Every structure is written in C-alpha cells, then in structure tokens.
Amino acid sequence: MHIPKDFSMAPALRRRRQQLAKLIDFPVILWSGRSCSRNFPANTYPFRASSHFLYFAGLPIENAAIRLEAGKLELFMDDAPTDSALWHGEMPKRDEIAAVIGADAAFPMTELPSRANDAGTIAVQNMATQQQQSQVLNRPIFPANSPEGIDLELTKAIISLRLTHDDAALAELRQAGVVTVEAHKAGMRATQTAKIEAGVRSAMESHIISQNMGCSYSSIVTVCGEVLHNDQYHHPLQPGDLMLADVGAETTLGWAADVTRTWPVSGKFSPTQRDIYDIVLAAHDACIEKIRPGVDYRHIHLLACQIIAQGLVDLGILRGSAEYLVEMDVHALFFPHGIGHLLGLDVHDMEDLGDLAGYEEDRVRSHRFGLGYLRLNRLLSAGMLVTIEPGFYQVPAILNDPTLRSKHQNLVNWDKLEKFADVRGIRIEDDVLVTQKGTEILTAALPNKAEEVEDLIGAN
Ligand code: GLY
Numbered sequence: 014m015h016i017p018k019d020f021s022m023a024p025a026l027r028r029r030r031q032q033l034a035k036l037i038d039f040p041v042i043l044w045s046g047r048s049c050s051r052n053f054p055a056n057t058y059p060f061r062a063s064s065h066f067l068y069f070a071g072l073p074i075e076n077a078a079i080r081l082e083a084g085k086l087e088l089f090m091d092d093a094p095t096d097s098a099l100w101h102g103e104m105p106k107r108d109e110i111a112a113v114i115g116a117d118a119a120f121p122m123t124e125l126p127s128r129a130n131d132a133g134t135i136a137v138q139n140m141a142t143q144q145q146q147s148q149v150l151n152r153p154i155f156p157a158n159s160p161e162g163i164d165l166e167l168t169k170a171i172i173s174l175r176l177t178h179d180d181a182a183l184a185e186l187r188q189a190g191v192v193t194v195e196a197h198k199a200g201m202r203a204t205q206t207a208k209i210e211a212g213v214r215s216a217m218e219s220h221i222i223s224q225n226m227g228c229s230y231s232s233i234v235t236v237c238g239e240v241l242h243n244d245q246y247h248h249p250l251q252p253g254d255l256m257l258a259d260v261g262a263e264t265t266l267g268w269a270a271d272v273t274r275t276w277p278v279s280g281k282f283s284p285t286q287r288d289i290y291d292i293v294l295a296a297h298d299a300c301i302e303k304i305r306p307g308v309d310y311r312h313i314h315l316l317a318c319q320i321i322a323q324g325l326v327d328l329g330i331l332r333g334s335a336e337y338l339v340e341m342d343v344h345a346l347f348f349p350h351g352i353g354h355l356l357g358l359d360v361h362d363m364e365d366l367g368d369l370a371g372y373e374e375d376r377v378r379s380h381r382f383g384l385g386y387l388r389l390n391r392l393l394s395a396g397m398l399v400t401i402e403p404g405f406y407q408v409p410a411i412l413n414d415p416t417l418r419s420k421h422q423n424l425v426n427w428d429k430l431e432k433f434a435d436v437r438g439i440r441i442e443d444d445v446l447v448t449q450k451g452t453e454i455l456t457a458a459l460p461n462k463a464e465e466v467e468d469l470i471g472a473n
Pocket residue numbers: 230259271360402442
C-alpha cells in the first residue's frame with residue numbers, strides 16, 4: 014500500500030467516527046482483513062480491505078484494525094518486517110499512516126486484545142480474519158448478514174451512515190464514474206477490430222488500469238447478454254451480435270462505479286434490436302426522472318416493469334394490460350432482476366449485510382418471481398447513490414421452463430417473440446445520486462441513445 018500524495022480524507026474520517034459515536038455507546042473494532050493465497054503463500058490475490066474498515070480508516074491497510082470509541086480512532090498494525098523491503102519495497106510505517114488518517118493513537122497488533130473488552134464488530138468476508146476477530150474479542154462472531162447483540166446495533170448504526178454519501182465519498186465516486194465512462198468509450202471504439210469479447214474487455218480494463226484503478230467487480234463483456242453475470246470472454250464477435258458490457262472502476266481508496274451499455278457489434282442496431290433497446294432506454298429514463306428524496310425505490314422498480322411490459326405489448330410480444338402483466342410477473346420472463354441497488358464502497362453496497370442495508374426494517378424479500386431479486390427496497394433520501402439498470406433478456410432457462418411457459422401460454426405471443434431472436438440481452442445502467450432537488454447522474458457523460466451509441470462505434 015502507498016499513501017496517495019493528495020490524501021485529504023482525514024477530516025471526513027473524523028466526522029464519520031463522531032457521527033458513529035452519537036449512535037452507539039460501546040467501543041468498536043473493525044478489521045481490514047488480509048490477502049488470500051492463490052496457490053502458494055507468497056502468491057496472493059490482490060488485497061481488498063473490508064469496506065467497513067475503509068469507511069472509517071480511509072486507506073487499504075492490510076492486516077490492520079481500528080478501534081473507535083467516543084469519536085476517537087486508535088490504529089493497530091505492525092510495521093513490515095525488515096526483509097519484506099527486499100520484495101515489496103519500503104512500506105509506510107504505522108506512525109506515518111496514523112498521522113495521515115488522523116488517528117488519535119497507534120499500537121502494534123499485540124496490544125489489541127487488551128483494548129478489546131465489550132467491543133462490537135462486523136465479520137470480515139475472510140475466514141482467517143473472522144477467526145482472529147473471534148479470538149481477540151473472545152466470543153463467537155456471527156456472519157455479517159446475521160449479527161446479534163451489540164454487533165447488530167453497530168451494523169445498523171454503520172448502515173445509517175453509509176446509506177448516504179458525504180463530500181469526501183462523492184469526490185471518489187465521481188472519479189470512479191469518470192474513468193468508467195472513458196473505459197466504456199474505449200470498449201465501443203475497440204469493437205470493430207476486436208475478434209473476441211476479450212479484445213473489448215482488454216480495451217476497457219486497460220483504460221481503468223492506466224488510471225491506476227482496478228475493477229469494482231468482474232467485468233461482464235459478452236455477446237451472450239442473457240447470462241446476467243457472464244464471466245467468459247471467448248466468444249467471437251459476429252456482425253449481428255449485441256455486445257453487453259457491464260464494467261466499473263474502483264478507486265485506489267475502494268469507491269466503485271457500475272455501468273452497463275449495450276451496443277451493436279456491426280455499429281448499427283437491427284430493427285428488432287432497436288425496438289427493444291428503445292423500450293429499455295425508456296424505462297431507464299422514466300425511472301431516473303422519478304427519483305427524488307422520499308420516493309420508494311420499490312415503486313421505481315415497478316415503474317420499469319410497467320414500461321417494459323407496455324413496450325412489449327406495443328410490439329405484439331405480450332398480450333393484455335401492462336398492469337395485469339406486471340401483477341402476474343409476466344414482465345419478469347424478460348426482466349427477471351431488480352432495477353438496481355445501492356452503490357458506494359461496494360458495487361452492491363453493504364450486501365455483505367444481507368438485506369439489512371438494502372431493505373427498510375419492516376420489509377422482507379418477496380417470493381414473487383418479479384420482485385424476489387430486488388436488492389434495494391427503501392425510501393430514497395438525498396445523498397444515496399443507486400444504480401438504475403433495466404434490461405431485457407431471452408434466458409433459455411426461463412423461456413423454456415415448462416411451468417412458466419404453460420402458466421403464461423396465452424399472455425406471450427411466442428411466434429412474434431421468435432422474430433426477436435437477435436436480441437439476447439440488453440441492459441442500460443447508470444449511477445444516479447439522489448439530490449435534494451432530484452438527481453445527478455454521475456455517469457451521464459456516457460451516451461445511451463441508440464444513434465449516439467452507433468456513432469461512438471464509428472459505423473455511421
Ligand atoms: N455489475 C453488477 C450489477 O450491475 O449489479
């Protein structure tokens with residue numbers, strides 16, 4: 014880890030821990046975690062610090078912990094052993110890091126158990142660290158999605174802070190957005206020369222890496238857009254294909270962007286592709302138009318369902334009123350996921366906490382086909398960052414499912430649907446900040462209208 018020259022988060026970190034102190038009256042210890050080995054100990058996966066740690070400590074320090082109490086921060090970490098400099102160079106020392114992040118005191122790790130009495134924590138997504146948490150606190154640690162006692166109290170307090178973003182977080186999130194927009198443009202430009210999906214992926218990730226950022230999740234760059242989280246890149250690009258690219262940058266301090274565009278490999282949408290693209294875009298635009306503080310995100314999801322259902326009725330693919338089709342979950346045959354999620358330090362922000370962050374306290378996941386994958390079910394407030402990502406997919410596992418098919422036999426014009434065989438998957442996703450007045454789209458600089466996208470690919 015290195016300390017960025019322009020690191021200026023210390024005042025924000027202080028404000029965050031002071032806010033936490035107003036919500037809870039017990040000490041808190043948050044661990045950063047450690048890197049995992051791939052095939053032998055010295056060959057590790059890239060380290061990613063726990064997001065709850067990052068929120069209060071600011072820097073991705075490996076094998077560290079912070080103790081927060083009454084607005085004060087104590088940093089616990091060991092300086093790198095002397096022989097590590099041979100392989101990894103000189104690392105910043107504990108006291109230097111403590112000064113930069115505005116810690117009130119700093120200690121070696123051996124001191125942590127003596128400061129651990131009655132402290133709350135959140136389980137890190139790493140078994141070795143969870144064991145360490147349990148040992149230091151001398152009690153069992155429950156998974157982050159089902160905390161108990163003071164850990165639950167702490168979890169709720171941290172959620173209430175992380176749900177909305179302060180200026181320091183927004184500065185990072187905007188940077189991630191800027192780099193992500195350029196990555197998508199690079200992917201569009203690379204499409205006409207790339208032979209396989211990996212060629213487009215490399216152009217996109219290359220831009221992100223060139224800005225000294227990483228990806229906030231495994232890139233989805235595929236001509237098989239119906240596979241929602243496709244992680245294969247070997248398919249050849251054919252002129253009639255649609256390329257679906259869901260790629261987002263993550264800043265060095267861990268803040269994420271999450272953007273999807275879908276474009277024609279040839280540079281020109283076919284009439285059928287264009288028809289469906291415009292429906293998805295209409296849903297995207299209508300949802301963003303409705304977002305403001307106080308609006309229920311569940312209603313935003315249902316609005317997207319309604320617009321997609323109506324669009325498919327207008328094309329003759331569905332039969333009936335849009336209201337009835339959504340009530341029957343028929344839209345979910347083609348739009349099976351939720352309209353989006355929280356975005357912040359995690360691409361699905363705080364999803365380590367299960368639905369504790371995404372759902373209001375009195376709401377639970379629906380068992381309905383058309384609502385079960387909704388990740389965010391809350392009233393919106395200013396400072397929240399959410400994605401809006403409607404889509405249309407022809408997923409064989411859904412459309413060929415005998416139960417679903419017979420249930421909706423008469424509500425779908427299956428013959429008409431066959432004419433849209435060249436539309437495997439379309440998604441359009443932007444990162445939308447809820448403001449006092451309405452919204453600010455952090456990724457608005459990336460065009461999404463069909464003609465603009467065609468222009469970027471360079472066929473016109
Ligand atoms: N990139 C994953 C998602 O859009 O939720």
